[in-house]
Amino acid sequence: MADPSVPLIEIQDLSKSYFNDGVETPVLFHLNLKIHKGEFVAIMGPSGSGKSTLMQILGFLDAHTNGEYIFQGEPTQALDDDALARIRATRVSFVFQAFNLLPRTTVLQNVMLPLIYHPTIPSGERQKRAERAIELVGLTPRTDYLSSQLSGGQKQRVAIARALVTNPDVIFADEPTGNLDSASGVAVMQALKKLNDDGHTIILVTHELGTAQHAKRIIRIKDGHVESDTSDFTRLNTESAHNLK
Amino acid sequence: MLLSDLLLTATRGITVNKSRSLLTTLGIIIGVGAVVLMVSMGRSFQNYILTQIESVGTNTIDIFPKGFQNVGGNLDSLTLDDYTEVKKLSTVESVAPVIIIPKTVKYGREEASPSVFGTLPQIFSNYGLKISRGRLLETADDTGSKQVAVIGDKAAEDLFGSRDPLGERITIGESSFTVIGLLEKQGSALLSQLDNMVFVPFTTAKIATGQKHLSYMTLKAIGNPQLAKEDITALLRSRHNIKNPENDTDKDDFIARSAEQVTGIVNSVTAGLTIFLSLVAGISLLVGGIGIMNIMLVSVTERTREIGLRKAVGARKQDILLQFLLEAVSLTMFGGAVGILGGLGVGWLLSRIASNVLGDFSFSVSIPSILLAVGMAMGTGLIFGIYPAKRASELSPMEALRYE
Numbered sequence: 153m154a155d156p157s158v159p160l161i162e163i164q165d166l167s168k169s170y171f172n173d174g175v176e177t178p179v180l181f182h183l184n185l186k187i188h189k190g191e192f193v194a195i196m197g198p199s200g201s202g203k204s205t206l207m208q209i210l211g212f213l214d215a216h217t218n219g220e221y222i223f224q225g226e227p228t229q230a231l232d233d234d235a236l237a238r239i240r241a242t243r244v245s246f247v248f249q250a251f252n253l254l255p256r257t258t259v260l261q262n263v264m265l266p267l268i269y270h271p272t273i274p275s276g277e278r279q280k281r282a283e284r285a286i287e288l289v290g291l292t293p294r295t296d297y298l299s300s301q302l303s304g305g306q307k308q309r310v311a312i313a314r315a316l317v318t319n320p321d322v323i324f325a326d327e328p329t330g331n332l333d334s335a336s337g338v339a340v341m342q343a344l345k346k347l348n349d350d351g352h353t354i355i356l357v358t359h360e361l362g363t364a365q366h367a368k369r370i371i372r373i374k375d376g377h378v379e380s381d382t383s384d385f386t387r388l389n390t391e392s393a394h395n396l397k
Numbered sequence: 398m399l400l401s402d403l404l405l406t407a408t409r410g411i412t413v414n415k416s417r418s419l420l421t422t423l424g425i426i427i428g429v430g431a432v433v434l435m436v437s438m439g440r441s442f443q444n445y446i447l448t449q450i451e452s453v454g455t456n457t458i459d460i461f462p463k464g465f466q467n468v469g470g471n472l473d474s475l476t477l478d479d480y481t482e483v484k485k486l487s488t489v490e491s492v493a494p495v496i497i498i499p500k501t502v503k504y505g506r507e508e509a510s511p512s513v514f515g516t517l518p519q520i521f522s523n524y525g526l527k528i529s530r531g532r533l534l535e536t537a538d539d540t541g542s543k544q545v546a547v548i549g550d551k552a553a554e555d556l557f558g559s560r561d562p563l564g565e566r567i568t569i570g571e572s573s574f575t576v577i578g579l580l581e582k583q584g585s586a587l588l589s590q591l592d593n594m595v596f597v598p599f600t601t602a603k604i605a606t607g608q609k610h611l612s613y614m615t616l617k618a619i620g621n622p623q624l625a626k627e628d629i630t631a632l633l634r635s636r637h638n639i640k641n642p643e644n645d646t647d648k649d650d651f652i653a654r655s656a657e658q659v660t661g662i663v664n665s666v667t668a669g670l671t672i673f674l675s676l677v678a679g680i681s682l683l684v685g686g687i688g689i690m691n692i693m694l695v696s697v698t699e700r701t702r703e704i705g706l707r708k709a710v711g712a713r714k715q716d717i718l719l720q721f722l723l724e725a726v727s728l729t730m731f732g733g734a735v736g737i738l739g740g741l742g743v744g745w746l747l748s749r750i751a752s753n754v755l756g757d758f759s760f761s762v763s764i765p766s767i768l769l770a771v772g773m774a775m776g777t778g779l780i781f782g783i784y785p786a787k788r789a790s791e792l793s794p795m796e797a798l799r800y801e
Contacts, residue, residue, distance in 0.1 A: 243712020
C-alpha cells in the first residue's frame, strides 16, 4: 500500500518544448504541482495553453524536456519504452474527446481491449471485469452492440468503462464532453464524479468552466504557466465573470 | 500479450475488411498456385516420359553410324560383320540389325509413308512390341528372304482403313509383301512412332535395297548397360581402326546411345524446365508480396489512431509489431493454402486432360513443392510485412492518437 502522504503525482520545475525541423517551440515553463490520491482535478485553460500537453506528460503518453516527474514517489526520467507501456497498462488510463473506440467492434470487446495488454489480470477474468465496468457506466443492455450503433454520450461512457476496467491509479479525461450535447455531457461528468466518489483519482482537461466545476480542484494554465490553482470556486466564478467583461 | 490474443487481434484485423484482404491475397494465391502447379506438372511429365522409356527398357542401346545424326558423317560405317561381332559380346543379350527402306508403301490406291525396317525378330522384344493378330517375323522368314511384313496399328489404319490387313498384299517400292501380322497399338503418344512402322525380314530388305551397311542396330544389354556400351565402343573402335585412348566420341564413326542416357537427358531437361517455370511463378509471388506490403502500409496509415489507442492502453512496441506482422503472415499463409489447393486442383485437371491425349498420364503431387510454397508464403509475409509492422510499432502514442 502506498504511503498516503506521498503525492500520487509530483512535478518539479517541469518544462516541455517541441522541436520541429530544429526549431524549438516551448509549451510548458517550470511547472510545479502535486496531486494526491483520490483527488478530482480539472486542468483548465484556453486552447494552446499547454493543458493537453501537460495531461499527456502526466499520462506517460509524451515525455517532458526538463525537470522532474515523480509518480507515486518514483522518478520517471529513466523509464524505457516497455516500462512506460507497463505503467499505461496498469496504473493510468484515458478518456479522449474523440472516444477512440475500435470501429466494427462490440462494446464488450472495446472495454476488454486494455486487459489483453495487462500483465497480471488472468484472461479468464477479463469478461467478468469488463461486464462490471459496463454495468458501472449503466450500459449493460448495450453490451453486445457495435460501437457504431451507440450515441455520442453512450460512446463516451464505453470509453469510461474501458478506462475503469484495469482499476488504474488515475484516470485522465481530455475534453470528455467536447463532442457531446449538454445532456450527454452532464451524464458523462456524473459518471466521472461517481468514480471519484468511489475513490478513483481523476484528472480532467477542459476549457469549459461548467465542466471543470464538477471537479474539486481547478488548475488554470495559461501560456505554459500555472495561472491559478484553487479549490475555492466562489472566487473562481467571480474571476471568470470579471474576465468576460 | 498472450499468443491467443495476438492471433485473435490479427484475425479481426483481416476479417474486418474481407474483400480487401481477399484481393490482397490474390497475388499470393496466384504465385503459390503457379509454383505448385509448375513443379507438380514438371514432375508428372518427367514420370510420364521415364515410364515410357522404362517400358521399352532402360537397358537398350542403339548404335548409329555417325552420319545418322551429323550431316557430313559417314552413313556406311556399320557393317553386318560389326553386328556379328557385337552379338558375340558377353554383355550383350540380343541384337537386331536394321536396314531402313526409304520407300512409300502402297495398298491398291492407298499410299502411306511409314518407316520400313528390315530387321530380325529380336527387335520386337527389344522394343517391347507385341502382336495383336497374326504372327511376328520369325528366323525362317529371314533365312528364306520371304516377302512378308508385320505392320503397326497406324500404318494399318492409313493403308487399310477398317479392312482386315492380314493376308493382304502391300507394295514397298517395287516389291510386293504379304501382311502376316498386326502389332498392338502403343498406349502412349510418346511411343506412337512405333505404331507407324512396317517390319520386313532383314535379308529381304538387304536384297531389295542392295545396301551392304546397316542403318543402325539396336540391342539389349545384360546387367549394367554402361558396361555393355563400353564393350561395344572398344570393339567397334578396334574393328574400325580408330585410335581413341582419350575416349573422345567426336573421333568415332559411330554413336552408341543407351536409353539410360536418354533418361538422364530427360531428367535434366525437365528439371531445368521446372526450375525455369518456377522462377517465373516466383516472380508473381514477389509481385504478390509487394501487394501485401502496399496494403499493409495502407492499413497502418488507416489504423494509426487504433495503434495510438492500443499504445495508450498499454501495448508495447513488440505487441504492435507482432500484431501487424501476424496479420501479414496470416494473409500470405491463407493465400498460400488457397494457392496450394488451387495449384493441385488445376494440375489434377490438366493431367486428366493429358491422360486423354497422351494416355496413361498420372498426376504426381510434389510434397517438396508444397513445403516450398508454404515456406515462400510465410517468407513473403514476413519480409513484406516487417516494414509496415515496424512503422506501426514505432509510432509515438500521442502522434498516432492525434492523426486525422
